[in-house]
Amino acid sequence: xxxxxxxxxxxxxxxxxxxxxxxxxxxxxxxxxxxxxxxxxxxxxxxxxxxxxxxxxxxxxxxxxxxxxxxxxxxxxxxxxxxxxxxxxxxxxxxxxxxxxxxxxxxxxxxxxxxxxxxxxxxxxxxxxxxxxxxxxxxxxxxxxxxxxxxxxxxxxxxxxxxxxxxxxxxxxxxxxxxxxxxxxxxxxxxxxxxxxxxxxxxxxxxxxxxxxxxxxxxxxxxxxxxxxxxxxxxxxxxxxxxxxxxxxxxxxxxxxxxxxxxxxxxxxxxxxxxxxxxxxxxxxxxxxxxxxxxxxxxxxxxxxxxxxxxxxxxx
Numbered sequence: 605x606x607x608x609x610x611x612x613x614x615x616x617x618x619x620x621x622x623x624x625x626x627x628x629x630x631x632x633x634x635x636x637x638x639x640x641x642x643x644x645x646x647x648x649x650x651x652x653x654x655x656x657x658x659x660x661x662x663x664x665x666x667x668x669x670x671x672x673x674x675x676x677x678x679x680x681x682x683x684x685x686x687x688x689x690x691x692x693x694x695x696x697x698x699x700x701x702x703x704x705x706x707x708x709x710x711x712x713x714x715x716x717x718x719x720x721x722x723x724x725x726x727x728x729x730x731x732x733x734x735x736x737x738x739x740x741x742x743x744x745x746x747x748x749x750x751x752x753x754x755x756x757x758x759x760x761x762x763x764x765x766x767x768x769x770x771x772x773x774x775x776x777x778x779x780x781x782x783x784x785x786x787x788x789x790x791x792x793x794x795x796x797x798x799x800x801x802x803x804x805x806x807x808x809x810x811x812x813x814x815x816x817x818x819x820x821x822x823x824x825x826x827x828x829x830x831x832x833x834x835x836x837x838x839x840x841x842x843x844x845x846x847x848x849x850x851x852x853x854x855x856x857x858x859x860x861x862x863x864x865x866x867x868x869x870x871x872x873x874x875x876x877x878x879x880x881x882x883x884x885x886x887x888x889x890x891x892x893x894x895x896x897x898x899x900x901x902x903x904x905x906x907x908x909x910x911x912x913x914x915x916x917x918x919x920x
């Protein structure tokens with residue numbers, strides 16, 4: 605840990621990208637000599653990999669949003685609202701509305717989710733994002749961020765279209781998309797790295813990691829590895845720095861202390877969701893519904909909170 609103590613956030617991001625890329629290459633290589641694991645088997649019994657993916661997403665994955673209550677308190681101060689219950693109530697209302705809309709308008713809701721998620725992934729995973737923020741000559745910033753993040757969505761459709769479409773069917777969405785269009789999005793996502801970063805090679809490593817994961821693994825496994833160990837870990841590192849800019853070790857301890865309560869509650873709600881849905885669907889389908897609908901219900905208020913904070917910071 606002493607080795608990382610004096611690293612700034614940018615240096616940690618770069619180190620993390622290199623390590624994640626190396627591990628991804630090793631995993632991809634190993635997959636070429638092993639079995640192809642299908643987490644969506646022909647039976648109703650859940651595959652062990654889907655259960656592992658669920659627990660990783662419900663813990664490591666969602667933990668990077670577990671400090672939203674602190675950010676919410678900060679936002680309420682700007683609006684001169686003292687009661688933190690207002691934040692929790694608003695967060696729950698937005699999350700509940702997303703679930704309701706998904707039930708009533710599944711196709712529309714998932715399209716909105718994929719668009720927002722692509723932008724969110726592109727922005728939050730972007731190495732040297734704050735350096736990029738200081739470069740005024742770059743236009744269409746949000747569009748390039750969307751293209752970069754869209755690779756997370758495009759890659760499984762390109763490498764495993766049948767399995768990916770099957771997942772959408774389990775989510776009550778009939779999806780039909782041209783492989784050529786998906787391929788164009790991947791190329792545009794790769795090209796966008798040159799516009800978004802001073803260290804474009806660093807961002808390209810992240811993009812290649814996503815592509816290799818989706819080349820080698822089932823979409824659920826590939827997404828889990830990306831979401832938990834690239835997206836979530838990177839965002840968590842930035843939160844650790846915010847909590848203690850001088851000592852990463854102390855920042856880690858503070859982060860764990862503050863993140864565990866809401867992460868535990870979220871994991872419990874995810875488990876409760878599987879228990880309830882399992883009365884109507886197979887365990888496999890229940891897991892997929894909880895993972896993706898659950899993430900959507902958290903992503904919308906999470907992104908809205910980040911947006912409101914940024915807008916108010918620019919005004920002050």
